[in-house]
Amino acid sequence: MSTKALPRSLDVVVNITKASSETATDMSIGCLLTKESKPSGWGVSQILAYYSDFTTMQEDWAADTDVYKAGEAFFGQSPRPAQFAVGLVTGTIDGTNTIATYAAAVQEQAELSGAKIFAWALDLSMRDTTNQENLANWCQANYLACFLTTNSTDAYNGALDTDIGAVLRDSSVTCATVFYHDTESEYPEVAAMAGMLSVNYSGVNTVRTMKFKVSSSIAASSITTTQFNALNAKNYNVVAKTGNVSIFIREGKQAAATWYTDEYIGIQNMREELQVALFNLFLAKKKVPYTSEGQVMQKQQLEIVLQRYVNNGFLADRESVDDEGNSIILDAYSVVPGNIALATASDRASRIAPPIAVTCYLAGAMHKVTVNVDMIQ
Numbered sequence: 001m002s003t004k005a006l007p008r009s010l011d012v013v014v015n016i017t018k019a020s021s022e023t024a025t026d027m028s029i030g031c032l033l034t035k036e037s038k039p040s041g042w043g044v045s046q047i048l049a050y051y052s053d054f055t056t057m058q059e060d061w062a063a064d065t066d067v068y069k070a071g072e073a074f075f076g077q078s079p080r081p082a083q084f085a086v087g088l089v090t091g092t093i094d095g096t097n098t099i100a101t102y103a104a105a106v107q108e109q110a111e112l113s114g115a116k117i118f119a120w121a122l123d124l125s126m127r128d129t130t131n132q133e134n135l136a137n138w139c140q141a142n143y144l145a146c147f148l149t150t151n152s153t154d155a156y157n158g159a160l161d162t163d164i165g166a167v168l169r170d171s172s173v174t175c176a177t178v179f180y181h182d183t184e185s186e187y188p189e190v191a192a193m194a195g196m197l198s199v200n201y202s203g204v205n206t207v208r209t210m211k212f213k214v215s216s217s218i219a220a221s222s223i224t225t226t227q228f229n230a231l232n233a234k235n236y237n238v239v240a241k242t243g244n245v246s247i248f249i250r251e252g253k254q255a256a257a258t259w260y261t262d263e264y265i266g267i268q269n270m271r272e273e274l275q276v277a278l279f280n281l282f283l284a285k286k287k288v289p290y291t292s293e294g295q296v297m298q299k300q301q302l303e304i305v306l307q308r309y310v311n312n313g314f315l316a317d318r319e320s321v322d323d324e325g326n327s328i329i330l331d332a333y334s335v336v337p338g339n340i341a342l343a344t345a346s347d348r349a350s351r352i353a354p355p356i357a358v359t360c361y362l363a364g365a366m367h368k369v370t371v372n373v374d375m376i377q
Helices: 054-060 066-075 099-112 130-141 164-169 188-196 225-233 261-284 292-311 345-350
Strands: 030-034 048-051 084-088 119-122 145-150 176-180 238-242 246-250 318-321 327-330 333-337 356-360
Touching: 030 066, 030 099, 030 188, 048 054, 048 099, 054 066, 054 084, 066 084, 066 188, 084 099, 099 130, 119 130, 119 188, 130 145, 130 164, 130 176, 145 164, 145 188, 145 261, 164 176, 176 188, 176 238, 188 238, 188 261, 225 238, 261 292, 292 333, 292 356
Parallel strands: 030 084, 030 119, 119 145, 145 176
Antiparallel strands: 048 084, 238 246, 318 327, 333 356
8 A cells, every 4th residue: 555755845945946147149230321211111210120131121122222232232142141230320410410329329229129230331322421430430439340331442542541441441440341342332341241240150160251252242343453452552352353253352351450350250259258158157156256166167168168269260279389499289279367366355355356368369361372383304
């Protein structure tokens, strides 16, 4: 005969809770700011819309609008992100209201919708105006990306330094990718934006450069080698025919010297993920102790993210030589917490952890090569 049993919960009570967690910002969303009139189907206070396909976009924007042409450039790319945003500039741009004013308003609406915008572009009406530099400065201050195009022939005049490429090259702005195109109706910067925002950083060997990529919906600019060299000196990008039949983006640069677009975009994504990883550690744990064990917990979270960026091809071990000329391999990343024994009483009381030093090596990319051939008879 079975005997009834009292429940264990009389003595041991188990409560299960699920820790809250933060998700990384989706950094695949790009937006075109436009002065075009608001579509009739938009709400009274609406200044932003997201589109997941070109067919839906055509319902709002006629074929003769700049937004339509930019949409063609975006949705003509493969791969590309899932969404393309359009934001309205609804007032007068003057000394009080700069383009940053309207970009911030669009971003506020984007954040309320849960889809923050990472990359920004301007329609044709704002090319070759001060709006370009102002937008770039705003993006720089907010860790965003800025994609611009000029149609001015000043771009390949080496004697001039007032065009947007030269201005941003000589500034401290690193966030801007600037194109030259000889046709106003083309949007090479939006096509490039689509390609660069499509990277899946959680994948394996998924990162890509911007150079050598075919923008099938963008016609090549007709430029000479001399003009190209002048453009390149100002860090412009250009869709150009090279060789007999190849048409692709050259050179995949940021306006700032020594920066490449794939590296800027990748660094911003990695920065976001590192921040979220540590933030989630604090959310998930009852306490991260002010001890070496607490530092190990932080180090482990950072290393998970950094290893992901090795897997996707953004970071890599570095081949080098030591002081004696011997070949050595430097790890793709290292994470070194500050010496906790040296923490000040003030920092301990304020619960400010010792800083963590992260060193990592970009995988980089090869864009040029010289082949030396010795002919021996």
